[in-house]
Amino acid sequence: MLRFIAMRLFKAAIILIAIVTLNFFLIHAAPGDPAAVMAGEAGAADEIFLQQLREQFGLDKPLLTQLGLYLSGILQLDLGFSYRQQMPVADLIWDRLPATLLLTFTAFVISLVLGTLAGVLASARVGKWSDTIISTVALLFYATPLYWIALMAVLLFSVQLNWLPGFGYETVGGNFTGFARLLDIAQHLVLPALTLGLFFMAVYMRMTRASMLEVSTMDFVKTAKAKGLKPGIIQRRHIFRNAMLPVVTLAGLQAGQLVGGAVLTETVFAWPGIGRLMFDALAQRDYNVLLGVFFVSAAMVLVFNLITDILYRVVDPRIRAS
Amino acid sequence: MKDFWQRFKRNRGAVIGLIILALVILIAVFAPILFPQSPWKMVQRPFLPPFERDALLLGTDALGRNVMAGLAYGAQVSLIIGLISTVASLAIGIPLGAIAGYFGGFVDDALMRFTEFFQTVPNFALAIVLVAIFEPSVESIIGAIAIVSWPPVARLVRGEVLSLRSREYVEAAILSGQRNSTIILKQILPNTLSPIIVLASLMVATAILLESSLSFLGLGDPNLMSWGYMIGAARTVIRQAWWLSLFPGVAIILTVLSLNLIGEGLNDALNPRLSRKGK
Numbered sequence: 001m002l003r004f005i006a007m008r009l010f011k012a013a014i015i016l017i018a019i020v021t022l023n024f025f026l027i028h029a030a031p032g033d034p035a036a037v038m039a040g041e042a043g044a045a046d047e048i049f050l051q052q053l054r055e056q057f058g059l060d061k062p063l064l065t066q067l068g069l070y071l072s073g074i075l076q077l078d079l080g081f082s083y084r085q086q087m088p089v090a091d092l093i094w095d096r097l098p099a100t101l102l103l104t105f106t107a108f109v110i111s112l113v114l115g116t117l118a119g120v121l122a123s124a125r126v127g128k129w130s131d132t133i134i135s136t137v138a139l140l141f142y143a144t145p146l147y148w149i150a151l152m153a154v155l156l157f158s159v160q161l162n163w164l165p166g167f168g169y170e171t172v173g174g175n176f177t178g179f180a181r182l183l184d185i186a187q188h189l190v191l192p193a194l195t196l197g198l199f200f201m202a203v204y205m206r207m208t209r210a211s212m213l214e215v216s217t218m219d220f221v222k223t224a225k226a227k228g229l230k231p232g233i234i235q236r237r238h239i240f241r242n243a244m245l246p247v248v249t250l251a252g253l254q255a256g257q258l259v260g261g262a263v264l265t266e267t268v269f270a271w272p273g274i275g276r277l278m279f280d281a282l283a284q285r286d287y288n289v290l291l292g293v294f295f296v297s298a299a300m301v302l303v304f305n306l307i308t309d310i311l312y313r314v315v316d317p318r319i320r321a322s
Numbered sequence: 323m324k325d326f327w328q329r330f331k332r333n334r335g336a337v338i339g340l341i342i343l344a345l346v347i348l349i350a351v352f353a354p355i356l357f358p359q360s361p362w363k364m365v366q367r368p369f370l371p372p373f374e375r376d377a378l379l380l381g382t383d384a385l386g387r388n389v390m391a392g393l394a395y396g397a398q399v400s401l402i403i404g405l406i407s408t409v410a411s412l413a414i415g416i417p418l419g420a421i422a423g424y425f426g427g428f429v430d431d432a433l434m435r436f437t438e439f440f441q442t443v444p445n446f447a448l449a450i451v452l453v454a455i456f457e458p459s460v461e462s463i464i465g466a467i468a469i470v471s472w473p474p475v476a477r478l479v480r481g482e483v484l485s486l487r488s489r490e491y492v493e494a495a496i497l498s499g500q501r502n503s504t505i506i507l508k509q510i511l512p513n514t515l516s517p518i519i520v521l522a523s524l525m526v527a528t529a530i531l532l533e534s535s536l537s538f539l540g541l542g543d544p545n546l547m548s549w550g551y552m553i554g555a556a557r558t559v560i561r562q563a564w565w566l567s568l569f570p571g572v573a574i575i576l577t578v579l580s581l582n583l584i585g586e587g588l589n590d591a592l593n594p595r596l597s598r599k600g601k
Binding site: 029143146147159253256261279283298 | 534541550556578
């Protein structure tokens with residue numbers, strides 16, 4: 001297991017370096033002076049600052065030397081400076097990261113648990129009305145833009161019914177401490193986490209349902225039935241465990257979508273995470289922040305992938321052995 | 323062909339999807355005739371609620387523009403960007419997948435690592451960065467969507483080619499001295515067409531969602547009225563004017579849903595042996 005994790009970490013490091021290289025070439029591919037791109041909005045930076053950037057990143061030296069300087073900067077966790085916000089990008093992201101982690105992780109757990117549950121329910125009642133309803137709702141969520149569900153959730157639960165807050169991370173000026181503060185944050189978390197999770201719930205539900213149905217036709221299930229095992233036990237111990245494998249694989253593949261979805265969810269709910277940071281940077285064309293958030297979100301995806309890989313090995317003993 | 327239609331028709335959802343999509347295409351095509359005035363033009367007082375005037379059935383937005391005209395012109399943008407970006411991703415994914423699957427070995431390894439990289443990178447974040455850096459325009463949006471959407475195509479084609487590669491008829495073609503390019507183009511690829519068609523129909527749907535999400539964040543082509551832009555502009559006034567976000571969202575859902583339903587129908591019709599549910 002340790003060897004496996006070490007291998008995966010090595011692979012992740014290579015991917016991260018590739019992303020940094022991609023970022024580097026994007027800065028150079030952008031129309032205009034790379035120094036101006038790094039400084040943020042073109043024309044807004046003064047000449048002295050631009051000159052300073054040119055020296056720091058060796059923009060008058062050969063491209064390969066520049067790439068080396070850029071890479072070594074990232075290795076020292078220097079993601080550049082946001083000229084607009086007068087703060088290092090790494091600090092900006094570090095401040096916002098916990099909120100995004102809380103949101104995406106909650107949405108991930110909600111979608112995986114509710115999605116597989118709905119999928120199992122639907123597969124157990126194939127062709128009956130409850131299956132039709134679950135499948136139709138999943139099909140609808142699958143076609144609905146995330147940001148639109150978020151807006152409608154704000155409209156219904158926050159504006160109309162006034163059940164839940166639809167804005168921010170905690171009550172402004174609430175000055176709650178301890179448990180009261182946790183409760184306040186949890187209330188603010190409900191709508192963003194649910195809307196972010198809904199789409200993925202639909203994805204996992206469809207996959208679980210299809211996978212349960214496929215596994216239930218396999219020979220070992222017939223054997224289990226022939227042995228006289230109770231249907232509930234066959235469902236749980238034989239079919240479900242095997243049907244979960246493709247779902248876990250899918251969950252790993254969907255991690256990137258989840259992190260991307262956070263940009264939209266955080267934008268609508270003014271959730272103070274890195275997604276909202278990205279949205280604000282967009283309006284100001286603050287490229288260093290954009291590239292920094294892109295880099296960190298890719299790193300988050302790699303962590304999610306590592307978790308699903310480990311999960312996969314827990315679910316399937318055959319992989320552990322090999 | 324007749325068989326194909328028979329099987330497609332049996333999937334009720336697919337037929338409904340086809341009807342919805344036909345309607346959306348009709349509206350997009352006839353938008354300039356139905357709404358001769360530019361969708362950007364102010365026609366009435368701002369925030370006119372829906373269903374109050376027959377000429378402006380869906381009301382007006384914060385700048386007094388006709389919401390219904392915006393929806394009609396937005397259909398053009400969604401369909402065109404969805405279609406072209408899908409064709410572009412096929413143009414990247416099919417050759418890469420075919421080469422990887424056909425030649426195998428080192429080539430396969432290298433190309434698949436490359437594909438994996440693009441699958442790991444957060445899709446939407448990369449699309450945002452690309453469009454922001456190259457300035458929002460139809461071309462940059464299509465390019466960005468194509469760049470983040472081709473990996474599934476490459477993987478699918480690679481798998482298909484890999485399994486066809488060892489068939490006897492391909493071995494016969496190799497022995498008869500045909501060139502590799504001829505074998506790939508004439509012998510192998512035509513046999514991978516049905517799964518590609520199914521995937522492509524679903525990709526158009528995903529591309530439309532992606533385009534609308536980019537426009538929602540303000541990364542749409544500034545010269546084109548799109549559904550995502552309409553919702554993005556309505557975000558800050560949602561308390562006063564619910565209809566401005568509601569209707570474009572319904573338009574997106576209907577279009578994307580219809581394409582997904584058609585994709586499932588195509589799957590049933592083109593791969594009858596693999597038909598889901600085992601009907």
